[in-house]
Amino acid sequence: MVLFNYIIMCLIFGTTFLAIKVGIDAGAPPFFSAGIRFFLAGVILFVFMVWRGKASLSLLLKKEMFLTGFALTFGVFATLYWAEQYLSSGIAAVLSATAPLMILLLQTTITRKSLPAISWIGCLVGLAGVILMLLPGLTITFSSVWLMGCATVLFGQVFYSVGTVYSRSVIQRFQDSSPIALNAAQMIYGGALLLILSLFTENVHVQSMGTPSAIISLVYLIFVGSMMGHTIFYWLVAKTNPVFPATWLYISPLIALSLGVMFYHEPLSVMSLVGGITIIIGIVLINLSNLKQLLVKKQNVMGNVSHHR
Template sequence: MIIFLYSLMCFIFGTTFLAIKVGIDAGFPPFLSAGIRFLLAGLLIFIYFYSKNRSVLSLLFRKELVAAGFSLTFITFACLYWAEQYVTSGIAAILSATGPMLIIILQSVFLKKGISKISLAGILIGFIGVMLLFSPGLTIEVNGQWIIGCGIILIGEIGYAAGTIYSSKLISSLPSQSPIVLNAIQMIYGGVFLLIIAFIAKENIPASSKEGLLAIIYLTVAGSMIGHTIYYYLVAKTNAFLPSTWLYVSPIIALTIGRFYYHEYFHPIMLIGAFFIIASLILINFTKVADYVTQKKIVSVK
């Protein structure tokens, strides 16, 4: 059951990038699409937990969750959705995997937390991977908007990194509350912020777009509700590290289905860059990977 759920989670997270691309290509504006997705998903999850007496209304008024929603959902996905107007879904997924690398950098700069040599090597390898992903944009096949889009995704990942650091402290300060509920509330606020930007940008729902509507439904139900619920379930049933390894698997899934299903532009050097970034994730989390493998060996021997 654990293996099935883990595989399903990786598949869902890997396909969300293409679903975003399909919705945008179908005519749904980026900020409006993202806002509907996260506001609806957050509300449905919170209402469910509240109906089961597993949450309280007072959580909705925690300013800490407003801040988490601004950084984790609003900044991250405003950048991602906007960028996918110009960047392929596979490359968007690979660049989104740089989040852990940026978390370590922010912790080092602002929290004065030391970086191990192996993590530093991972950051350097990740930087090379990003440069390799950018390099095809210097050719005539890809225009300047593609490079700008890649840069915007990285800016969004800075928001993700800051939000992750902040929310980890928030979750630990509210041990009696389910992380799923806290995540739902920050999605609500992130969705509200996205809809505000959509209103300012005068975005409108297209008259008719079956593909766009299906994309939003899939992202809301599968991406934001089922995927995250499986994630926290696996955290509870296994450990905090195993579910996080979706970052190693899902980008490759996204790159593959984007190329073969959606016929997205692909340059061989991008694949090298992708593996550099995945390698950087392994190095950055080397201690956790080693500990997990060691624990599995001990269990198998017993």
Template structure:
């Protein structure tokens, strides 16, 4: 029961973060500044707590591997996401962000020459059709160049996330003795620092603080970056590496629902088709892992 509760809580938090980002940028908080504050604060707090509990050491801060992970996983991904949410709805941002596994497959195939299954190929094609459906409202219903660019920028961010995910797998192997939470905290620190530097370079200025904008940053820092990720690593330790990652199947639907109910975001029928295609593509891309888990459970129950 505890595992189910924590999994549900994690999915809910991840699903609501996209609307929280949207609220912050709509309140006039500069995207790179708010993202930088969020990740710098979350990473620093987690790292200090782990240091206090002697779960890590200061030397981890100086490792270039974690700098590179922070560059790809946090900086590229969230610089693109925060900027794009100035122009597109939070629900669509969540669905496009779920395309990361598809990007991982493409990178592994194109650059690493990894052979993929027919199911994965079908999943990539379905995902591409789904993305096209999400682009269509900006193309045909009302020509909106900002919508189109925003969708494209999020996809670029997911390429960064996919590359970072592949690289972080090697990083975890390199630092087997370190807590995964410590590794995540340090990469968030570097990602947050780079976001703050980008904010400074682009000339973002501190906004007039509003209560919704302030609460969005607090929520994203504490719930989105600290609580949800802590639950994620707890579930990895208690279950398996795949189960927690299935938040990608659930959270986009949560994001679409709360965006429509509480922020009056428009959800066009064409978008819903795109959502279902992308979610189906995720199943196909991960079909082999899903079948492995099902077979393991069947074997365990038969004993």
């Protein structure tokens, strides 16, 4: 059941980038569609958790929910949705995979602990991958807007890294609340902030949101991408550990890259593909020690099961 849910989660997270692209190409305003997605998903999930007695309405009054919502939903997805107006979904997905690199650098800055050599190598490999991915836009057909889109996605991962590091302390502080409820609360705040941004920056027309592609994209992202995907993620955290579910970052970007090329005919240069794979290799090297611990734990569990048989 764990492996099945893990595969489903990777597929879901791998398809959300293309779903965002489909909605934006259909004319949906990026900030408004992102805001509606997360606000509705957050409200539905939060009401469900309150109904089940696993969350309290007072949770919405905590400043921690606003701060995590600002970083993890508003900061990350305002930049991603805006950038996907100018980038392919696959490129956006792979650039988003740089998040663990930024988390590592942030944690190192905060704790002032020296990194293992393999982690530094992973950082350099990941950086090389980003450069390789950006090269086609710099040399083949220079596009300042395309480069700005890439830079915006990378900037969004700074919000993700700050939010992730901060949310770990928030989860410890609110141990009586379900992580799913905490995630729902921050999505409500993040979605509301995105809608406020849309109010001041976009002209929202019913016609643009009412096209079949825009509606299907939004419904999919609300119920499958935000609600189902994140619920499975936290279920896996509870059943395994925080490291294992996070390995979706090694798999889902490549799924997104493949889906964009196969089903949406997105262009992909050989250099960008090599850059994408290089980024993933760098991320694996950064997290090599965690992955080794994960494998050891898995072998120990399998050994205990065999012993009891």
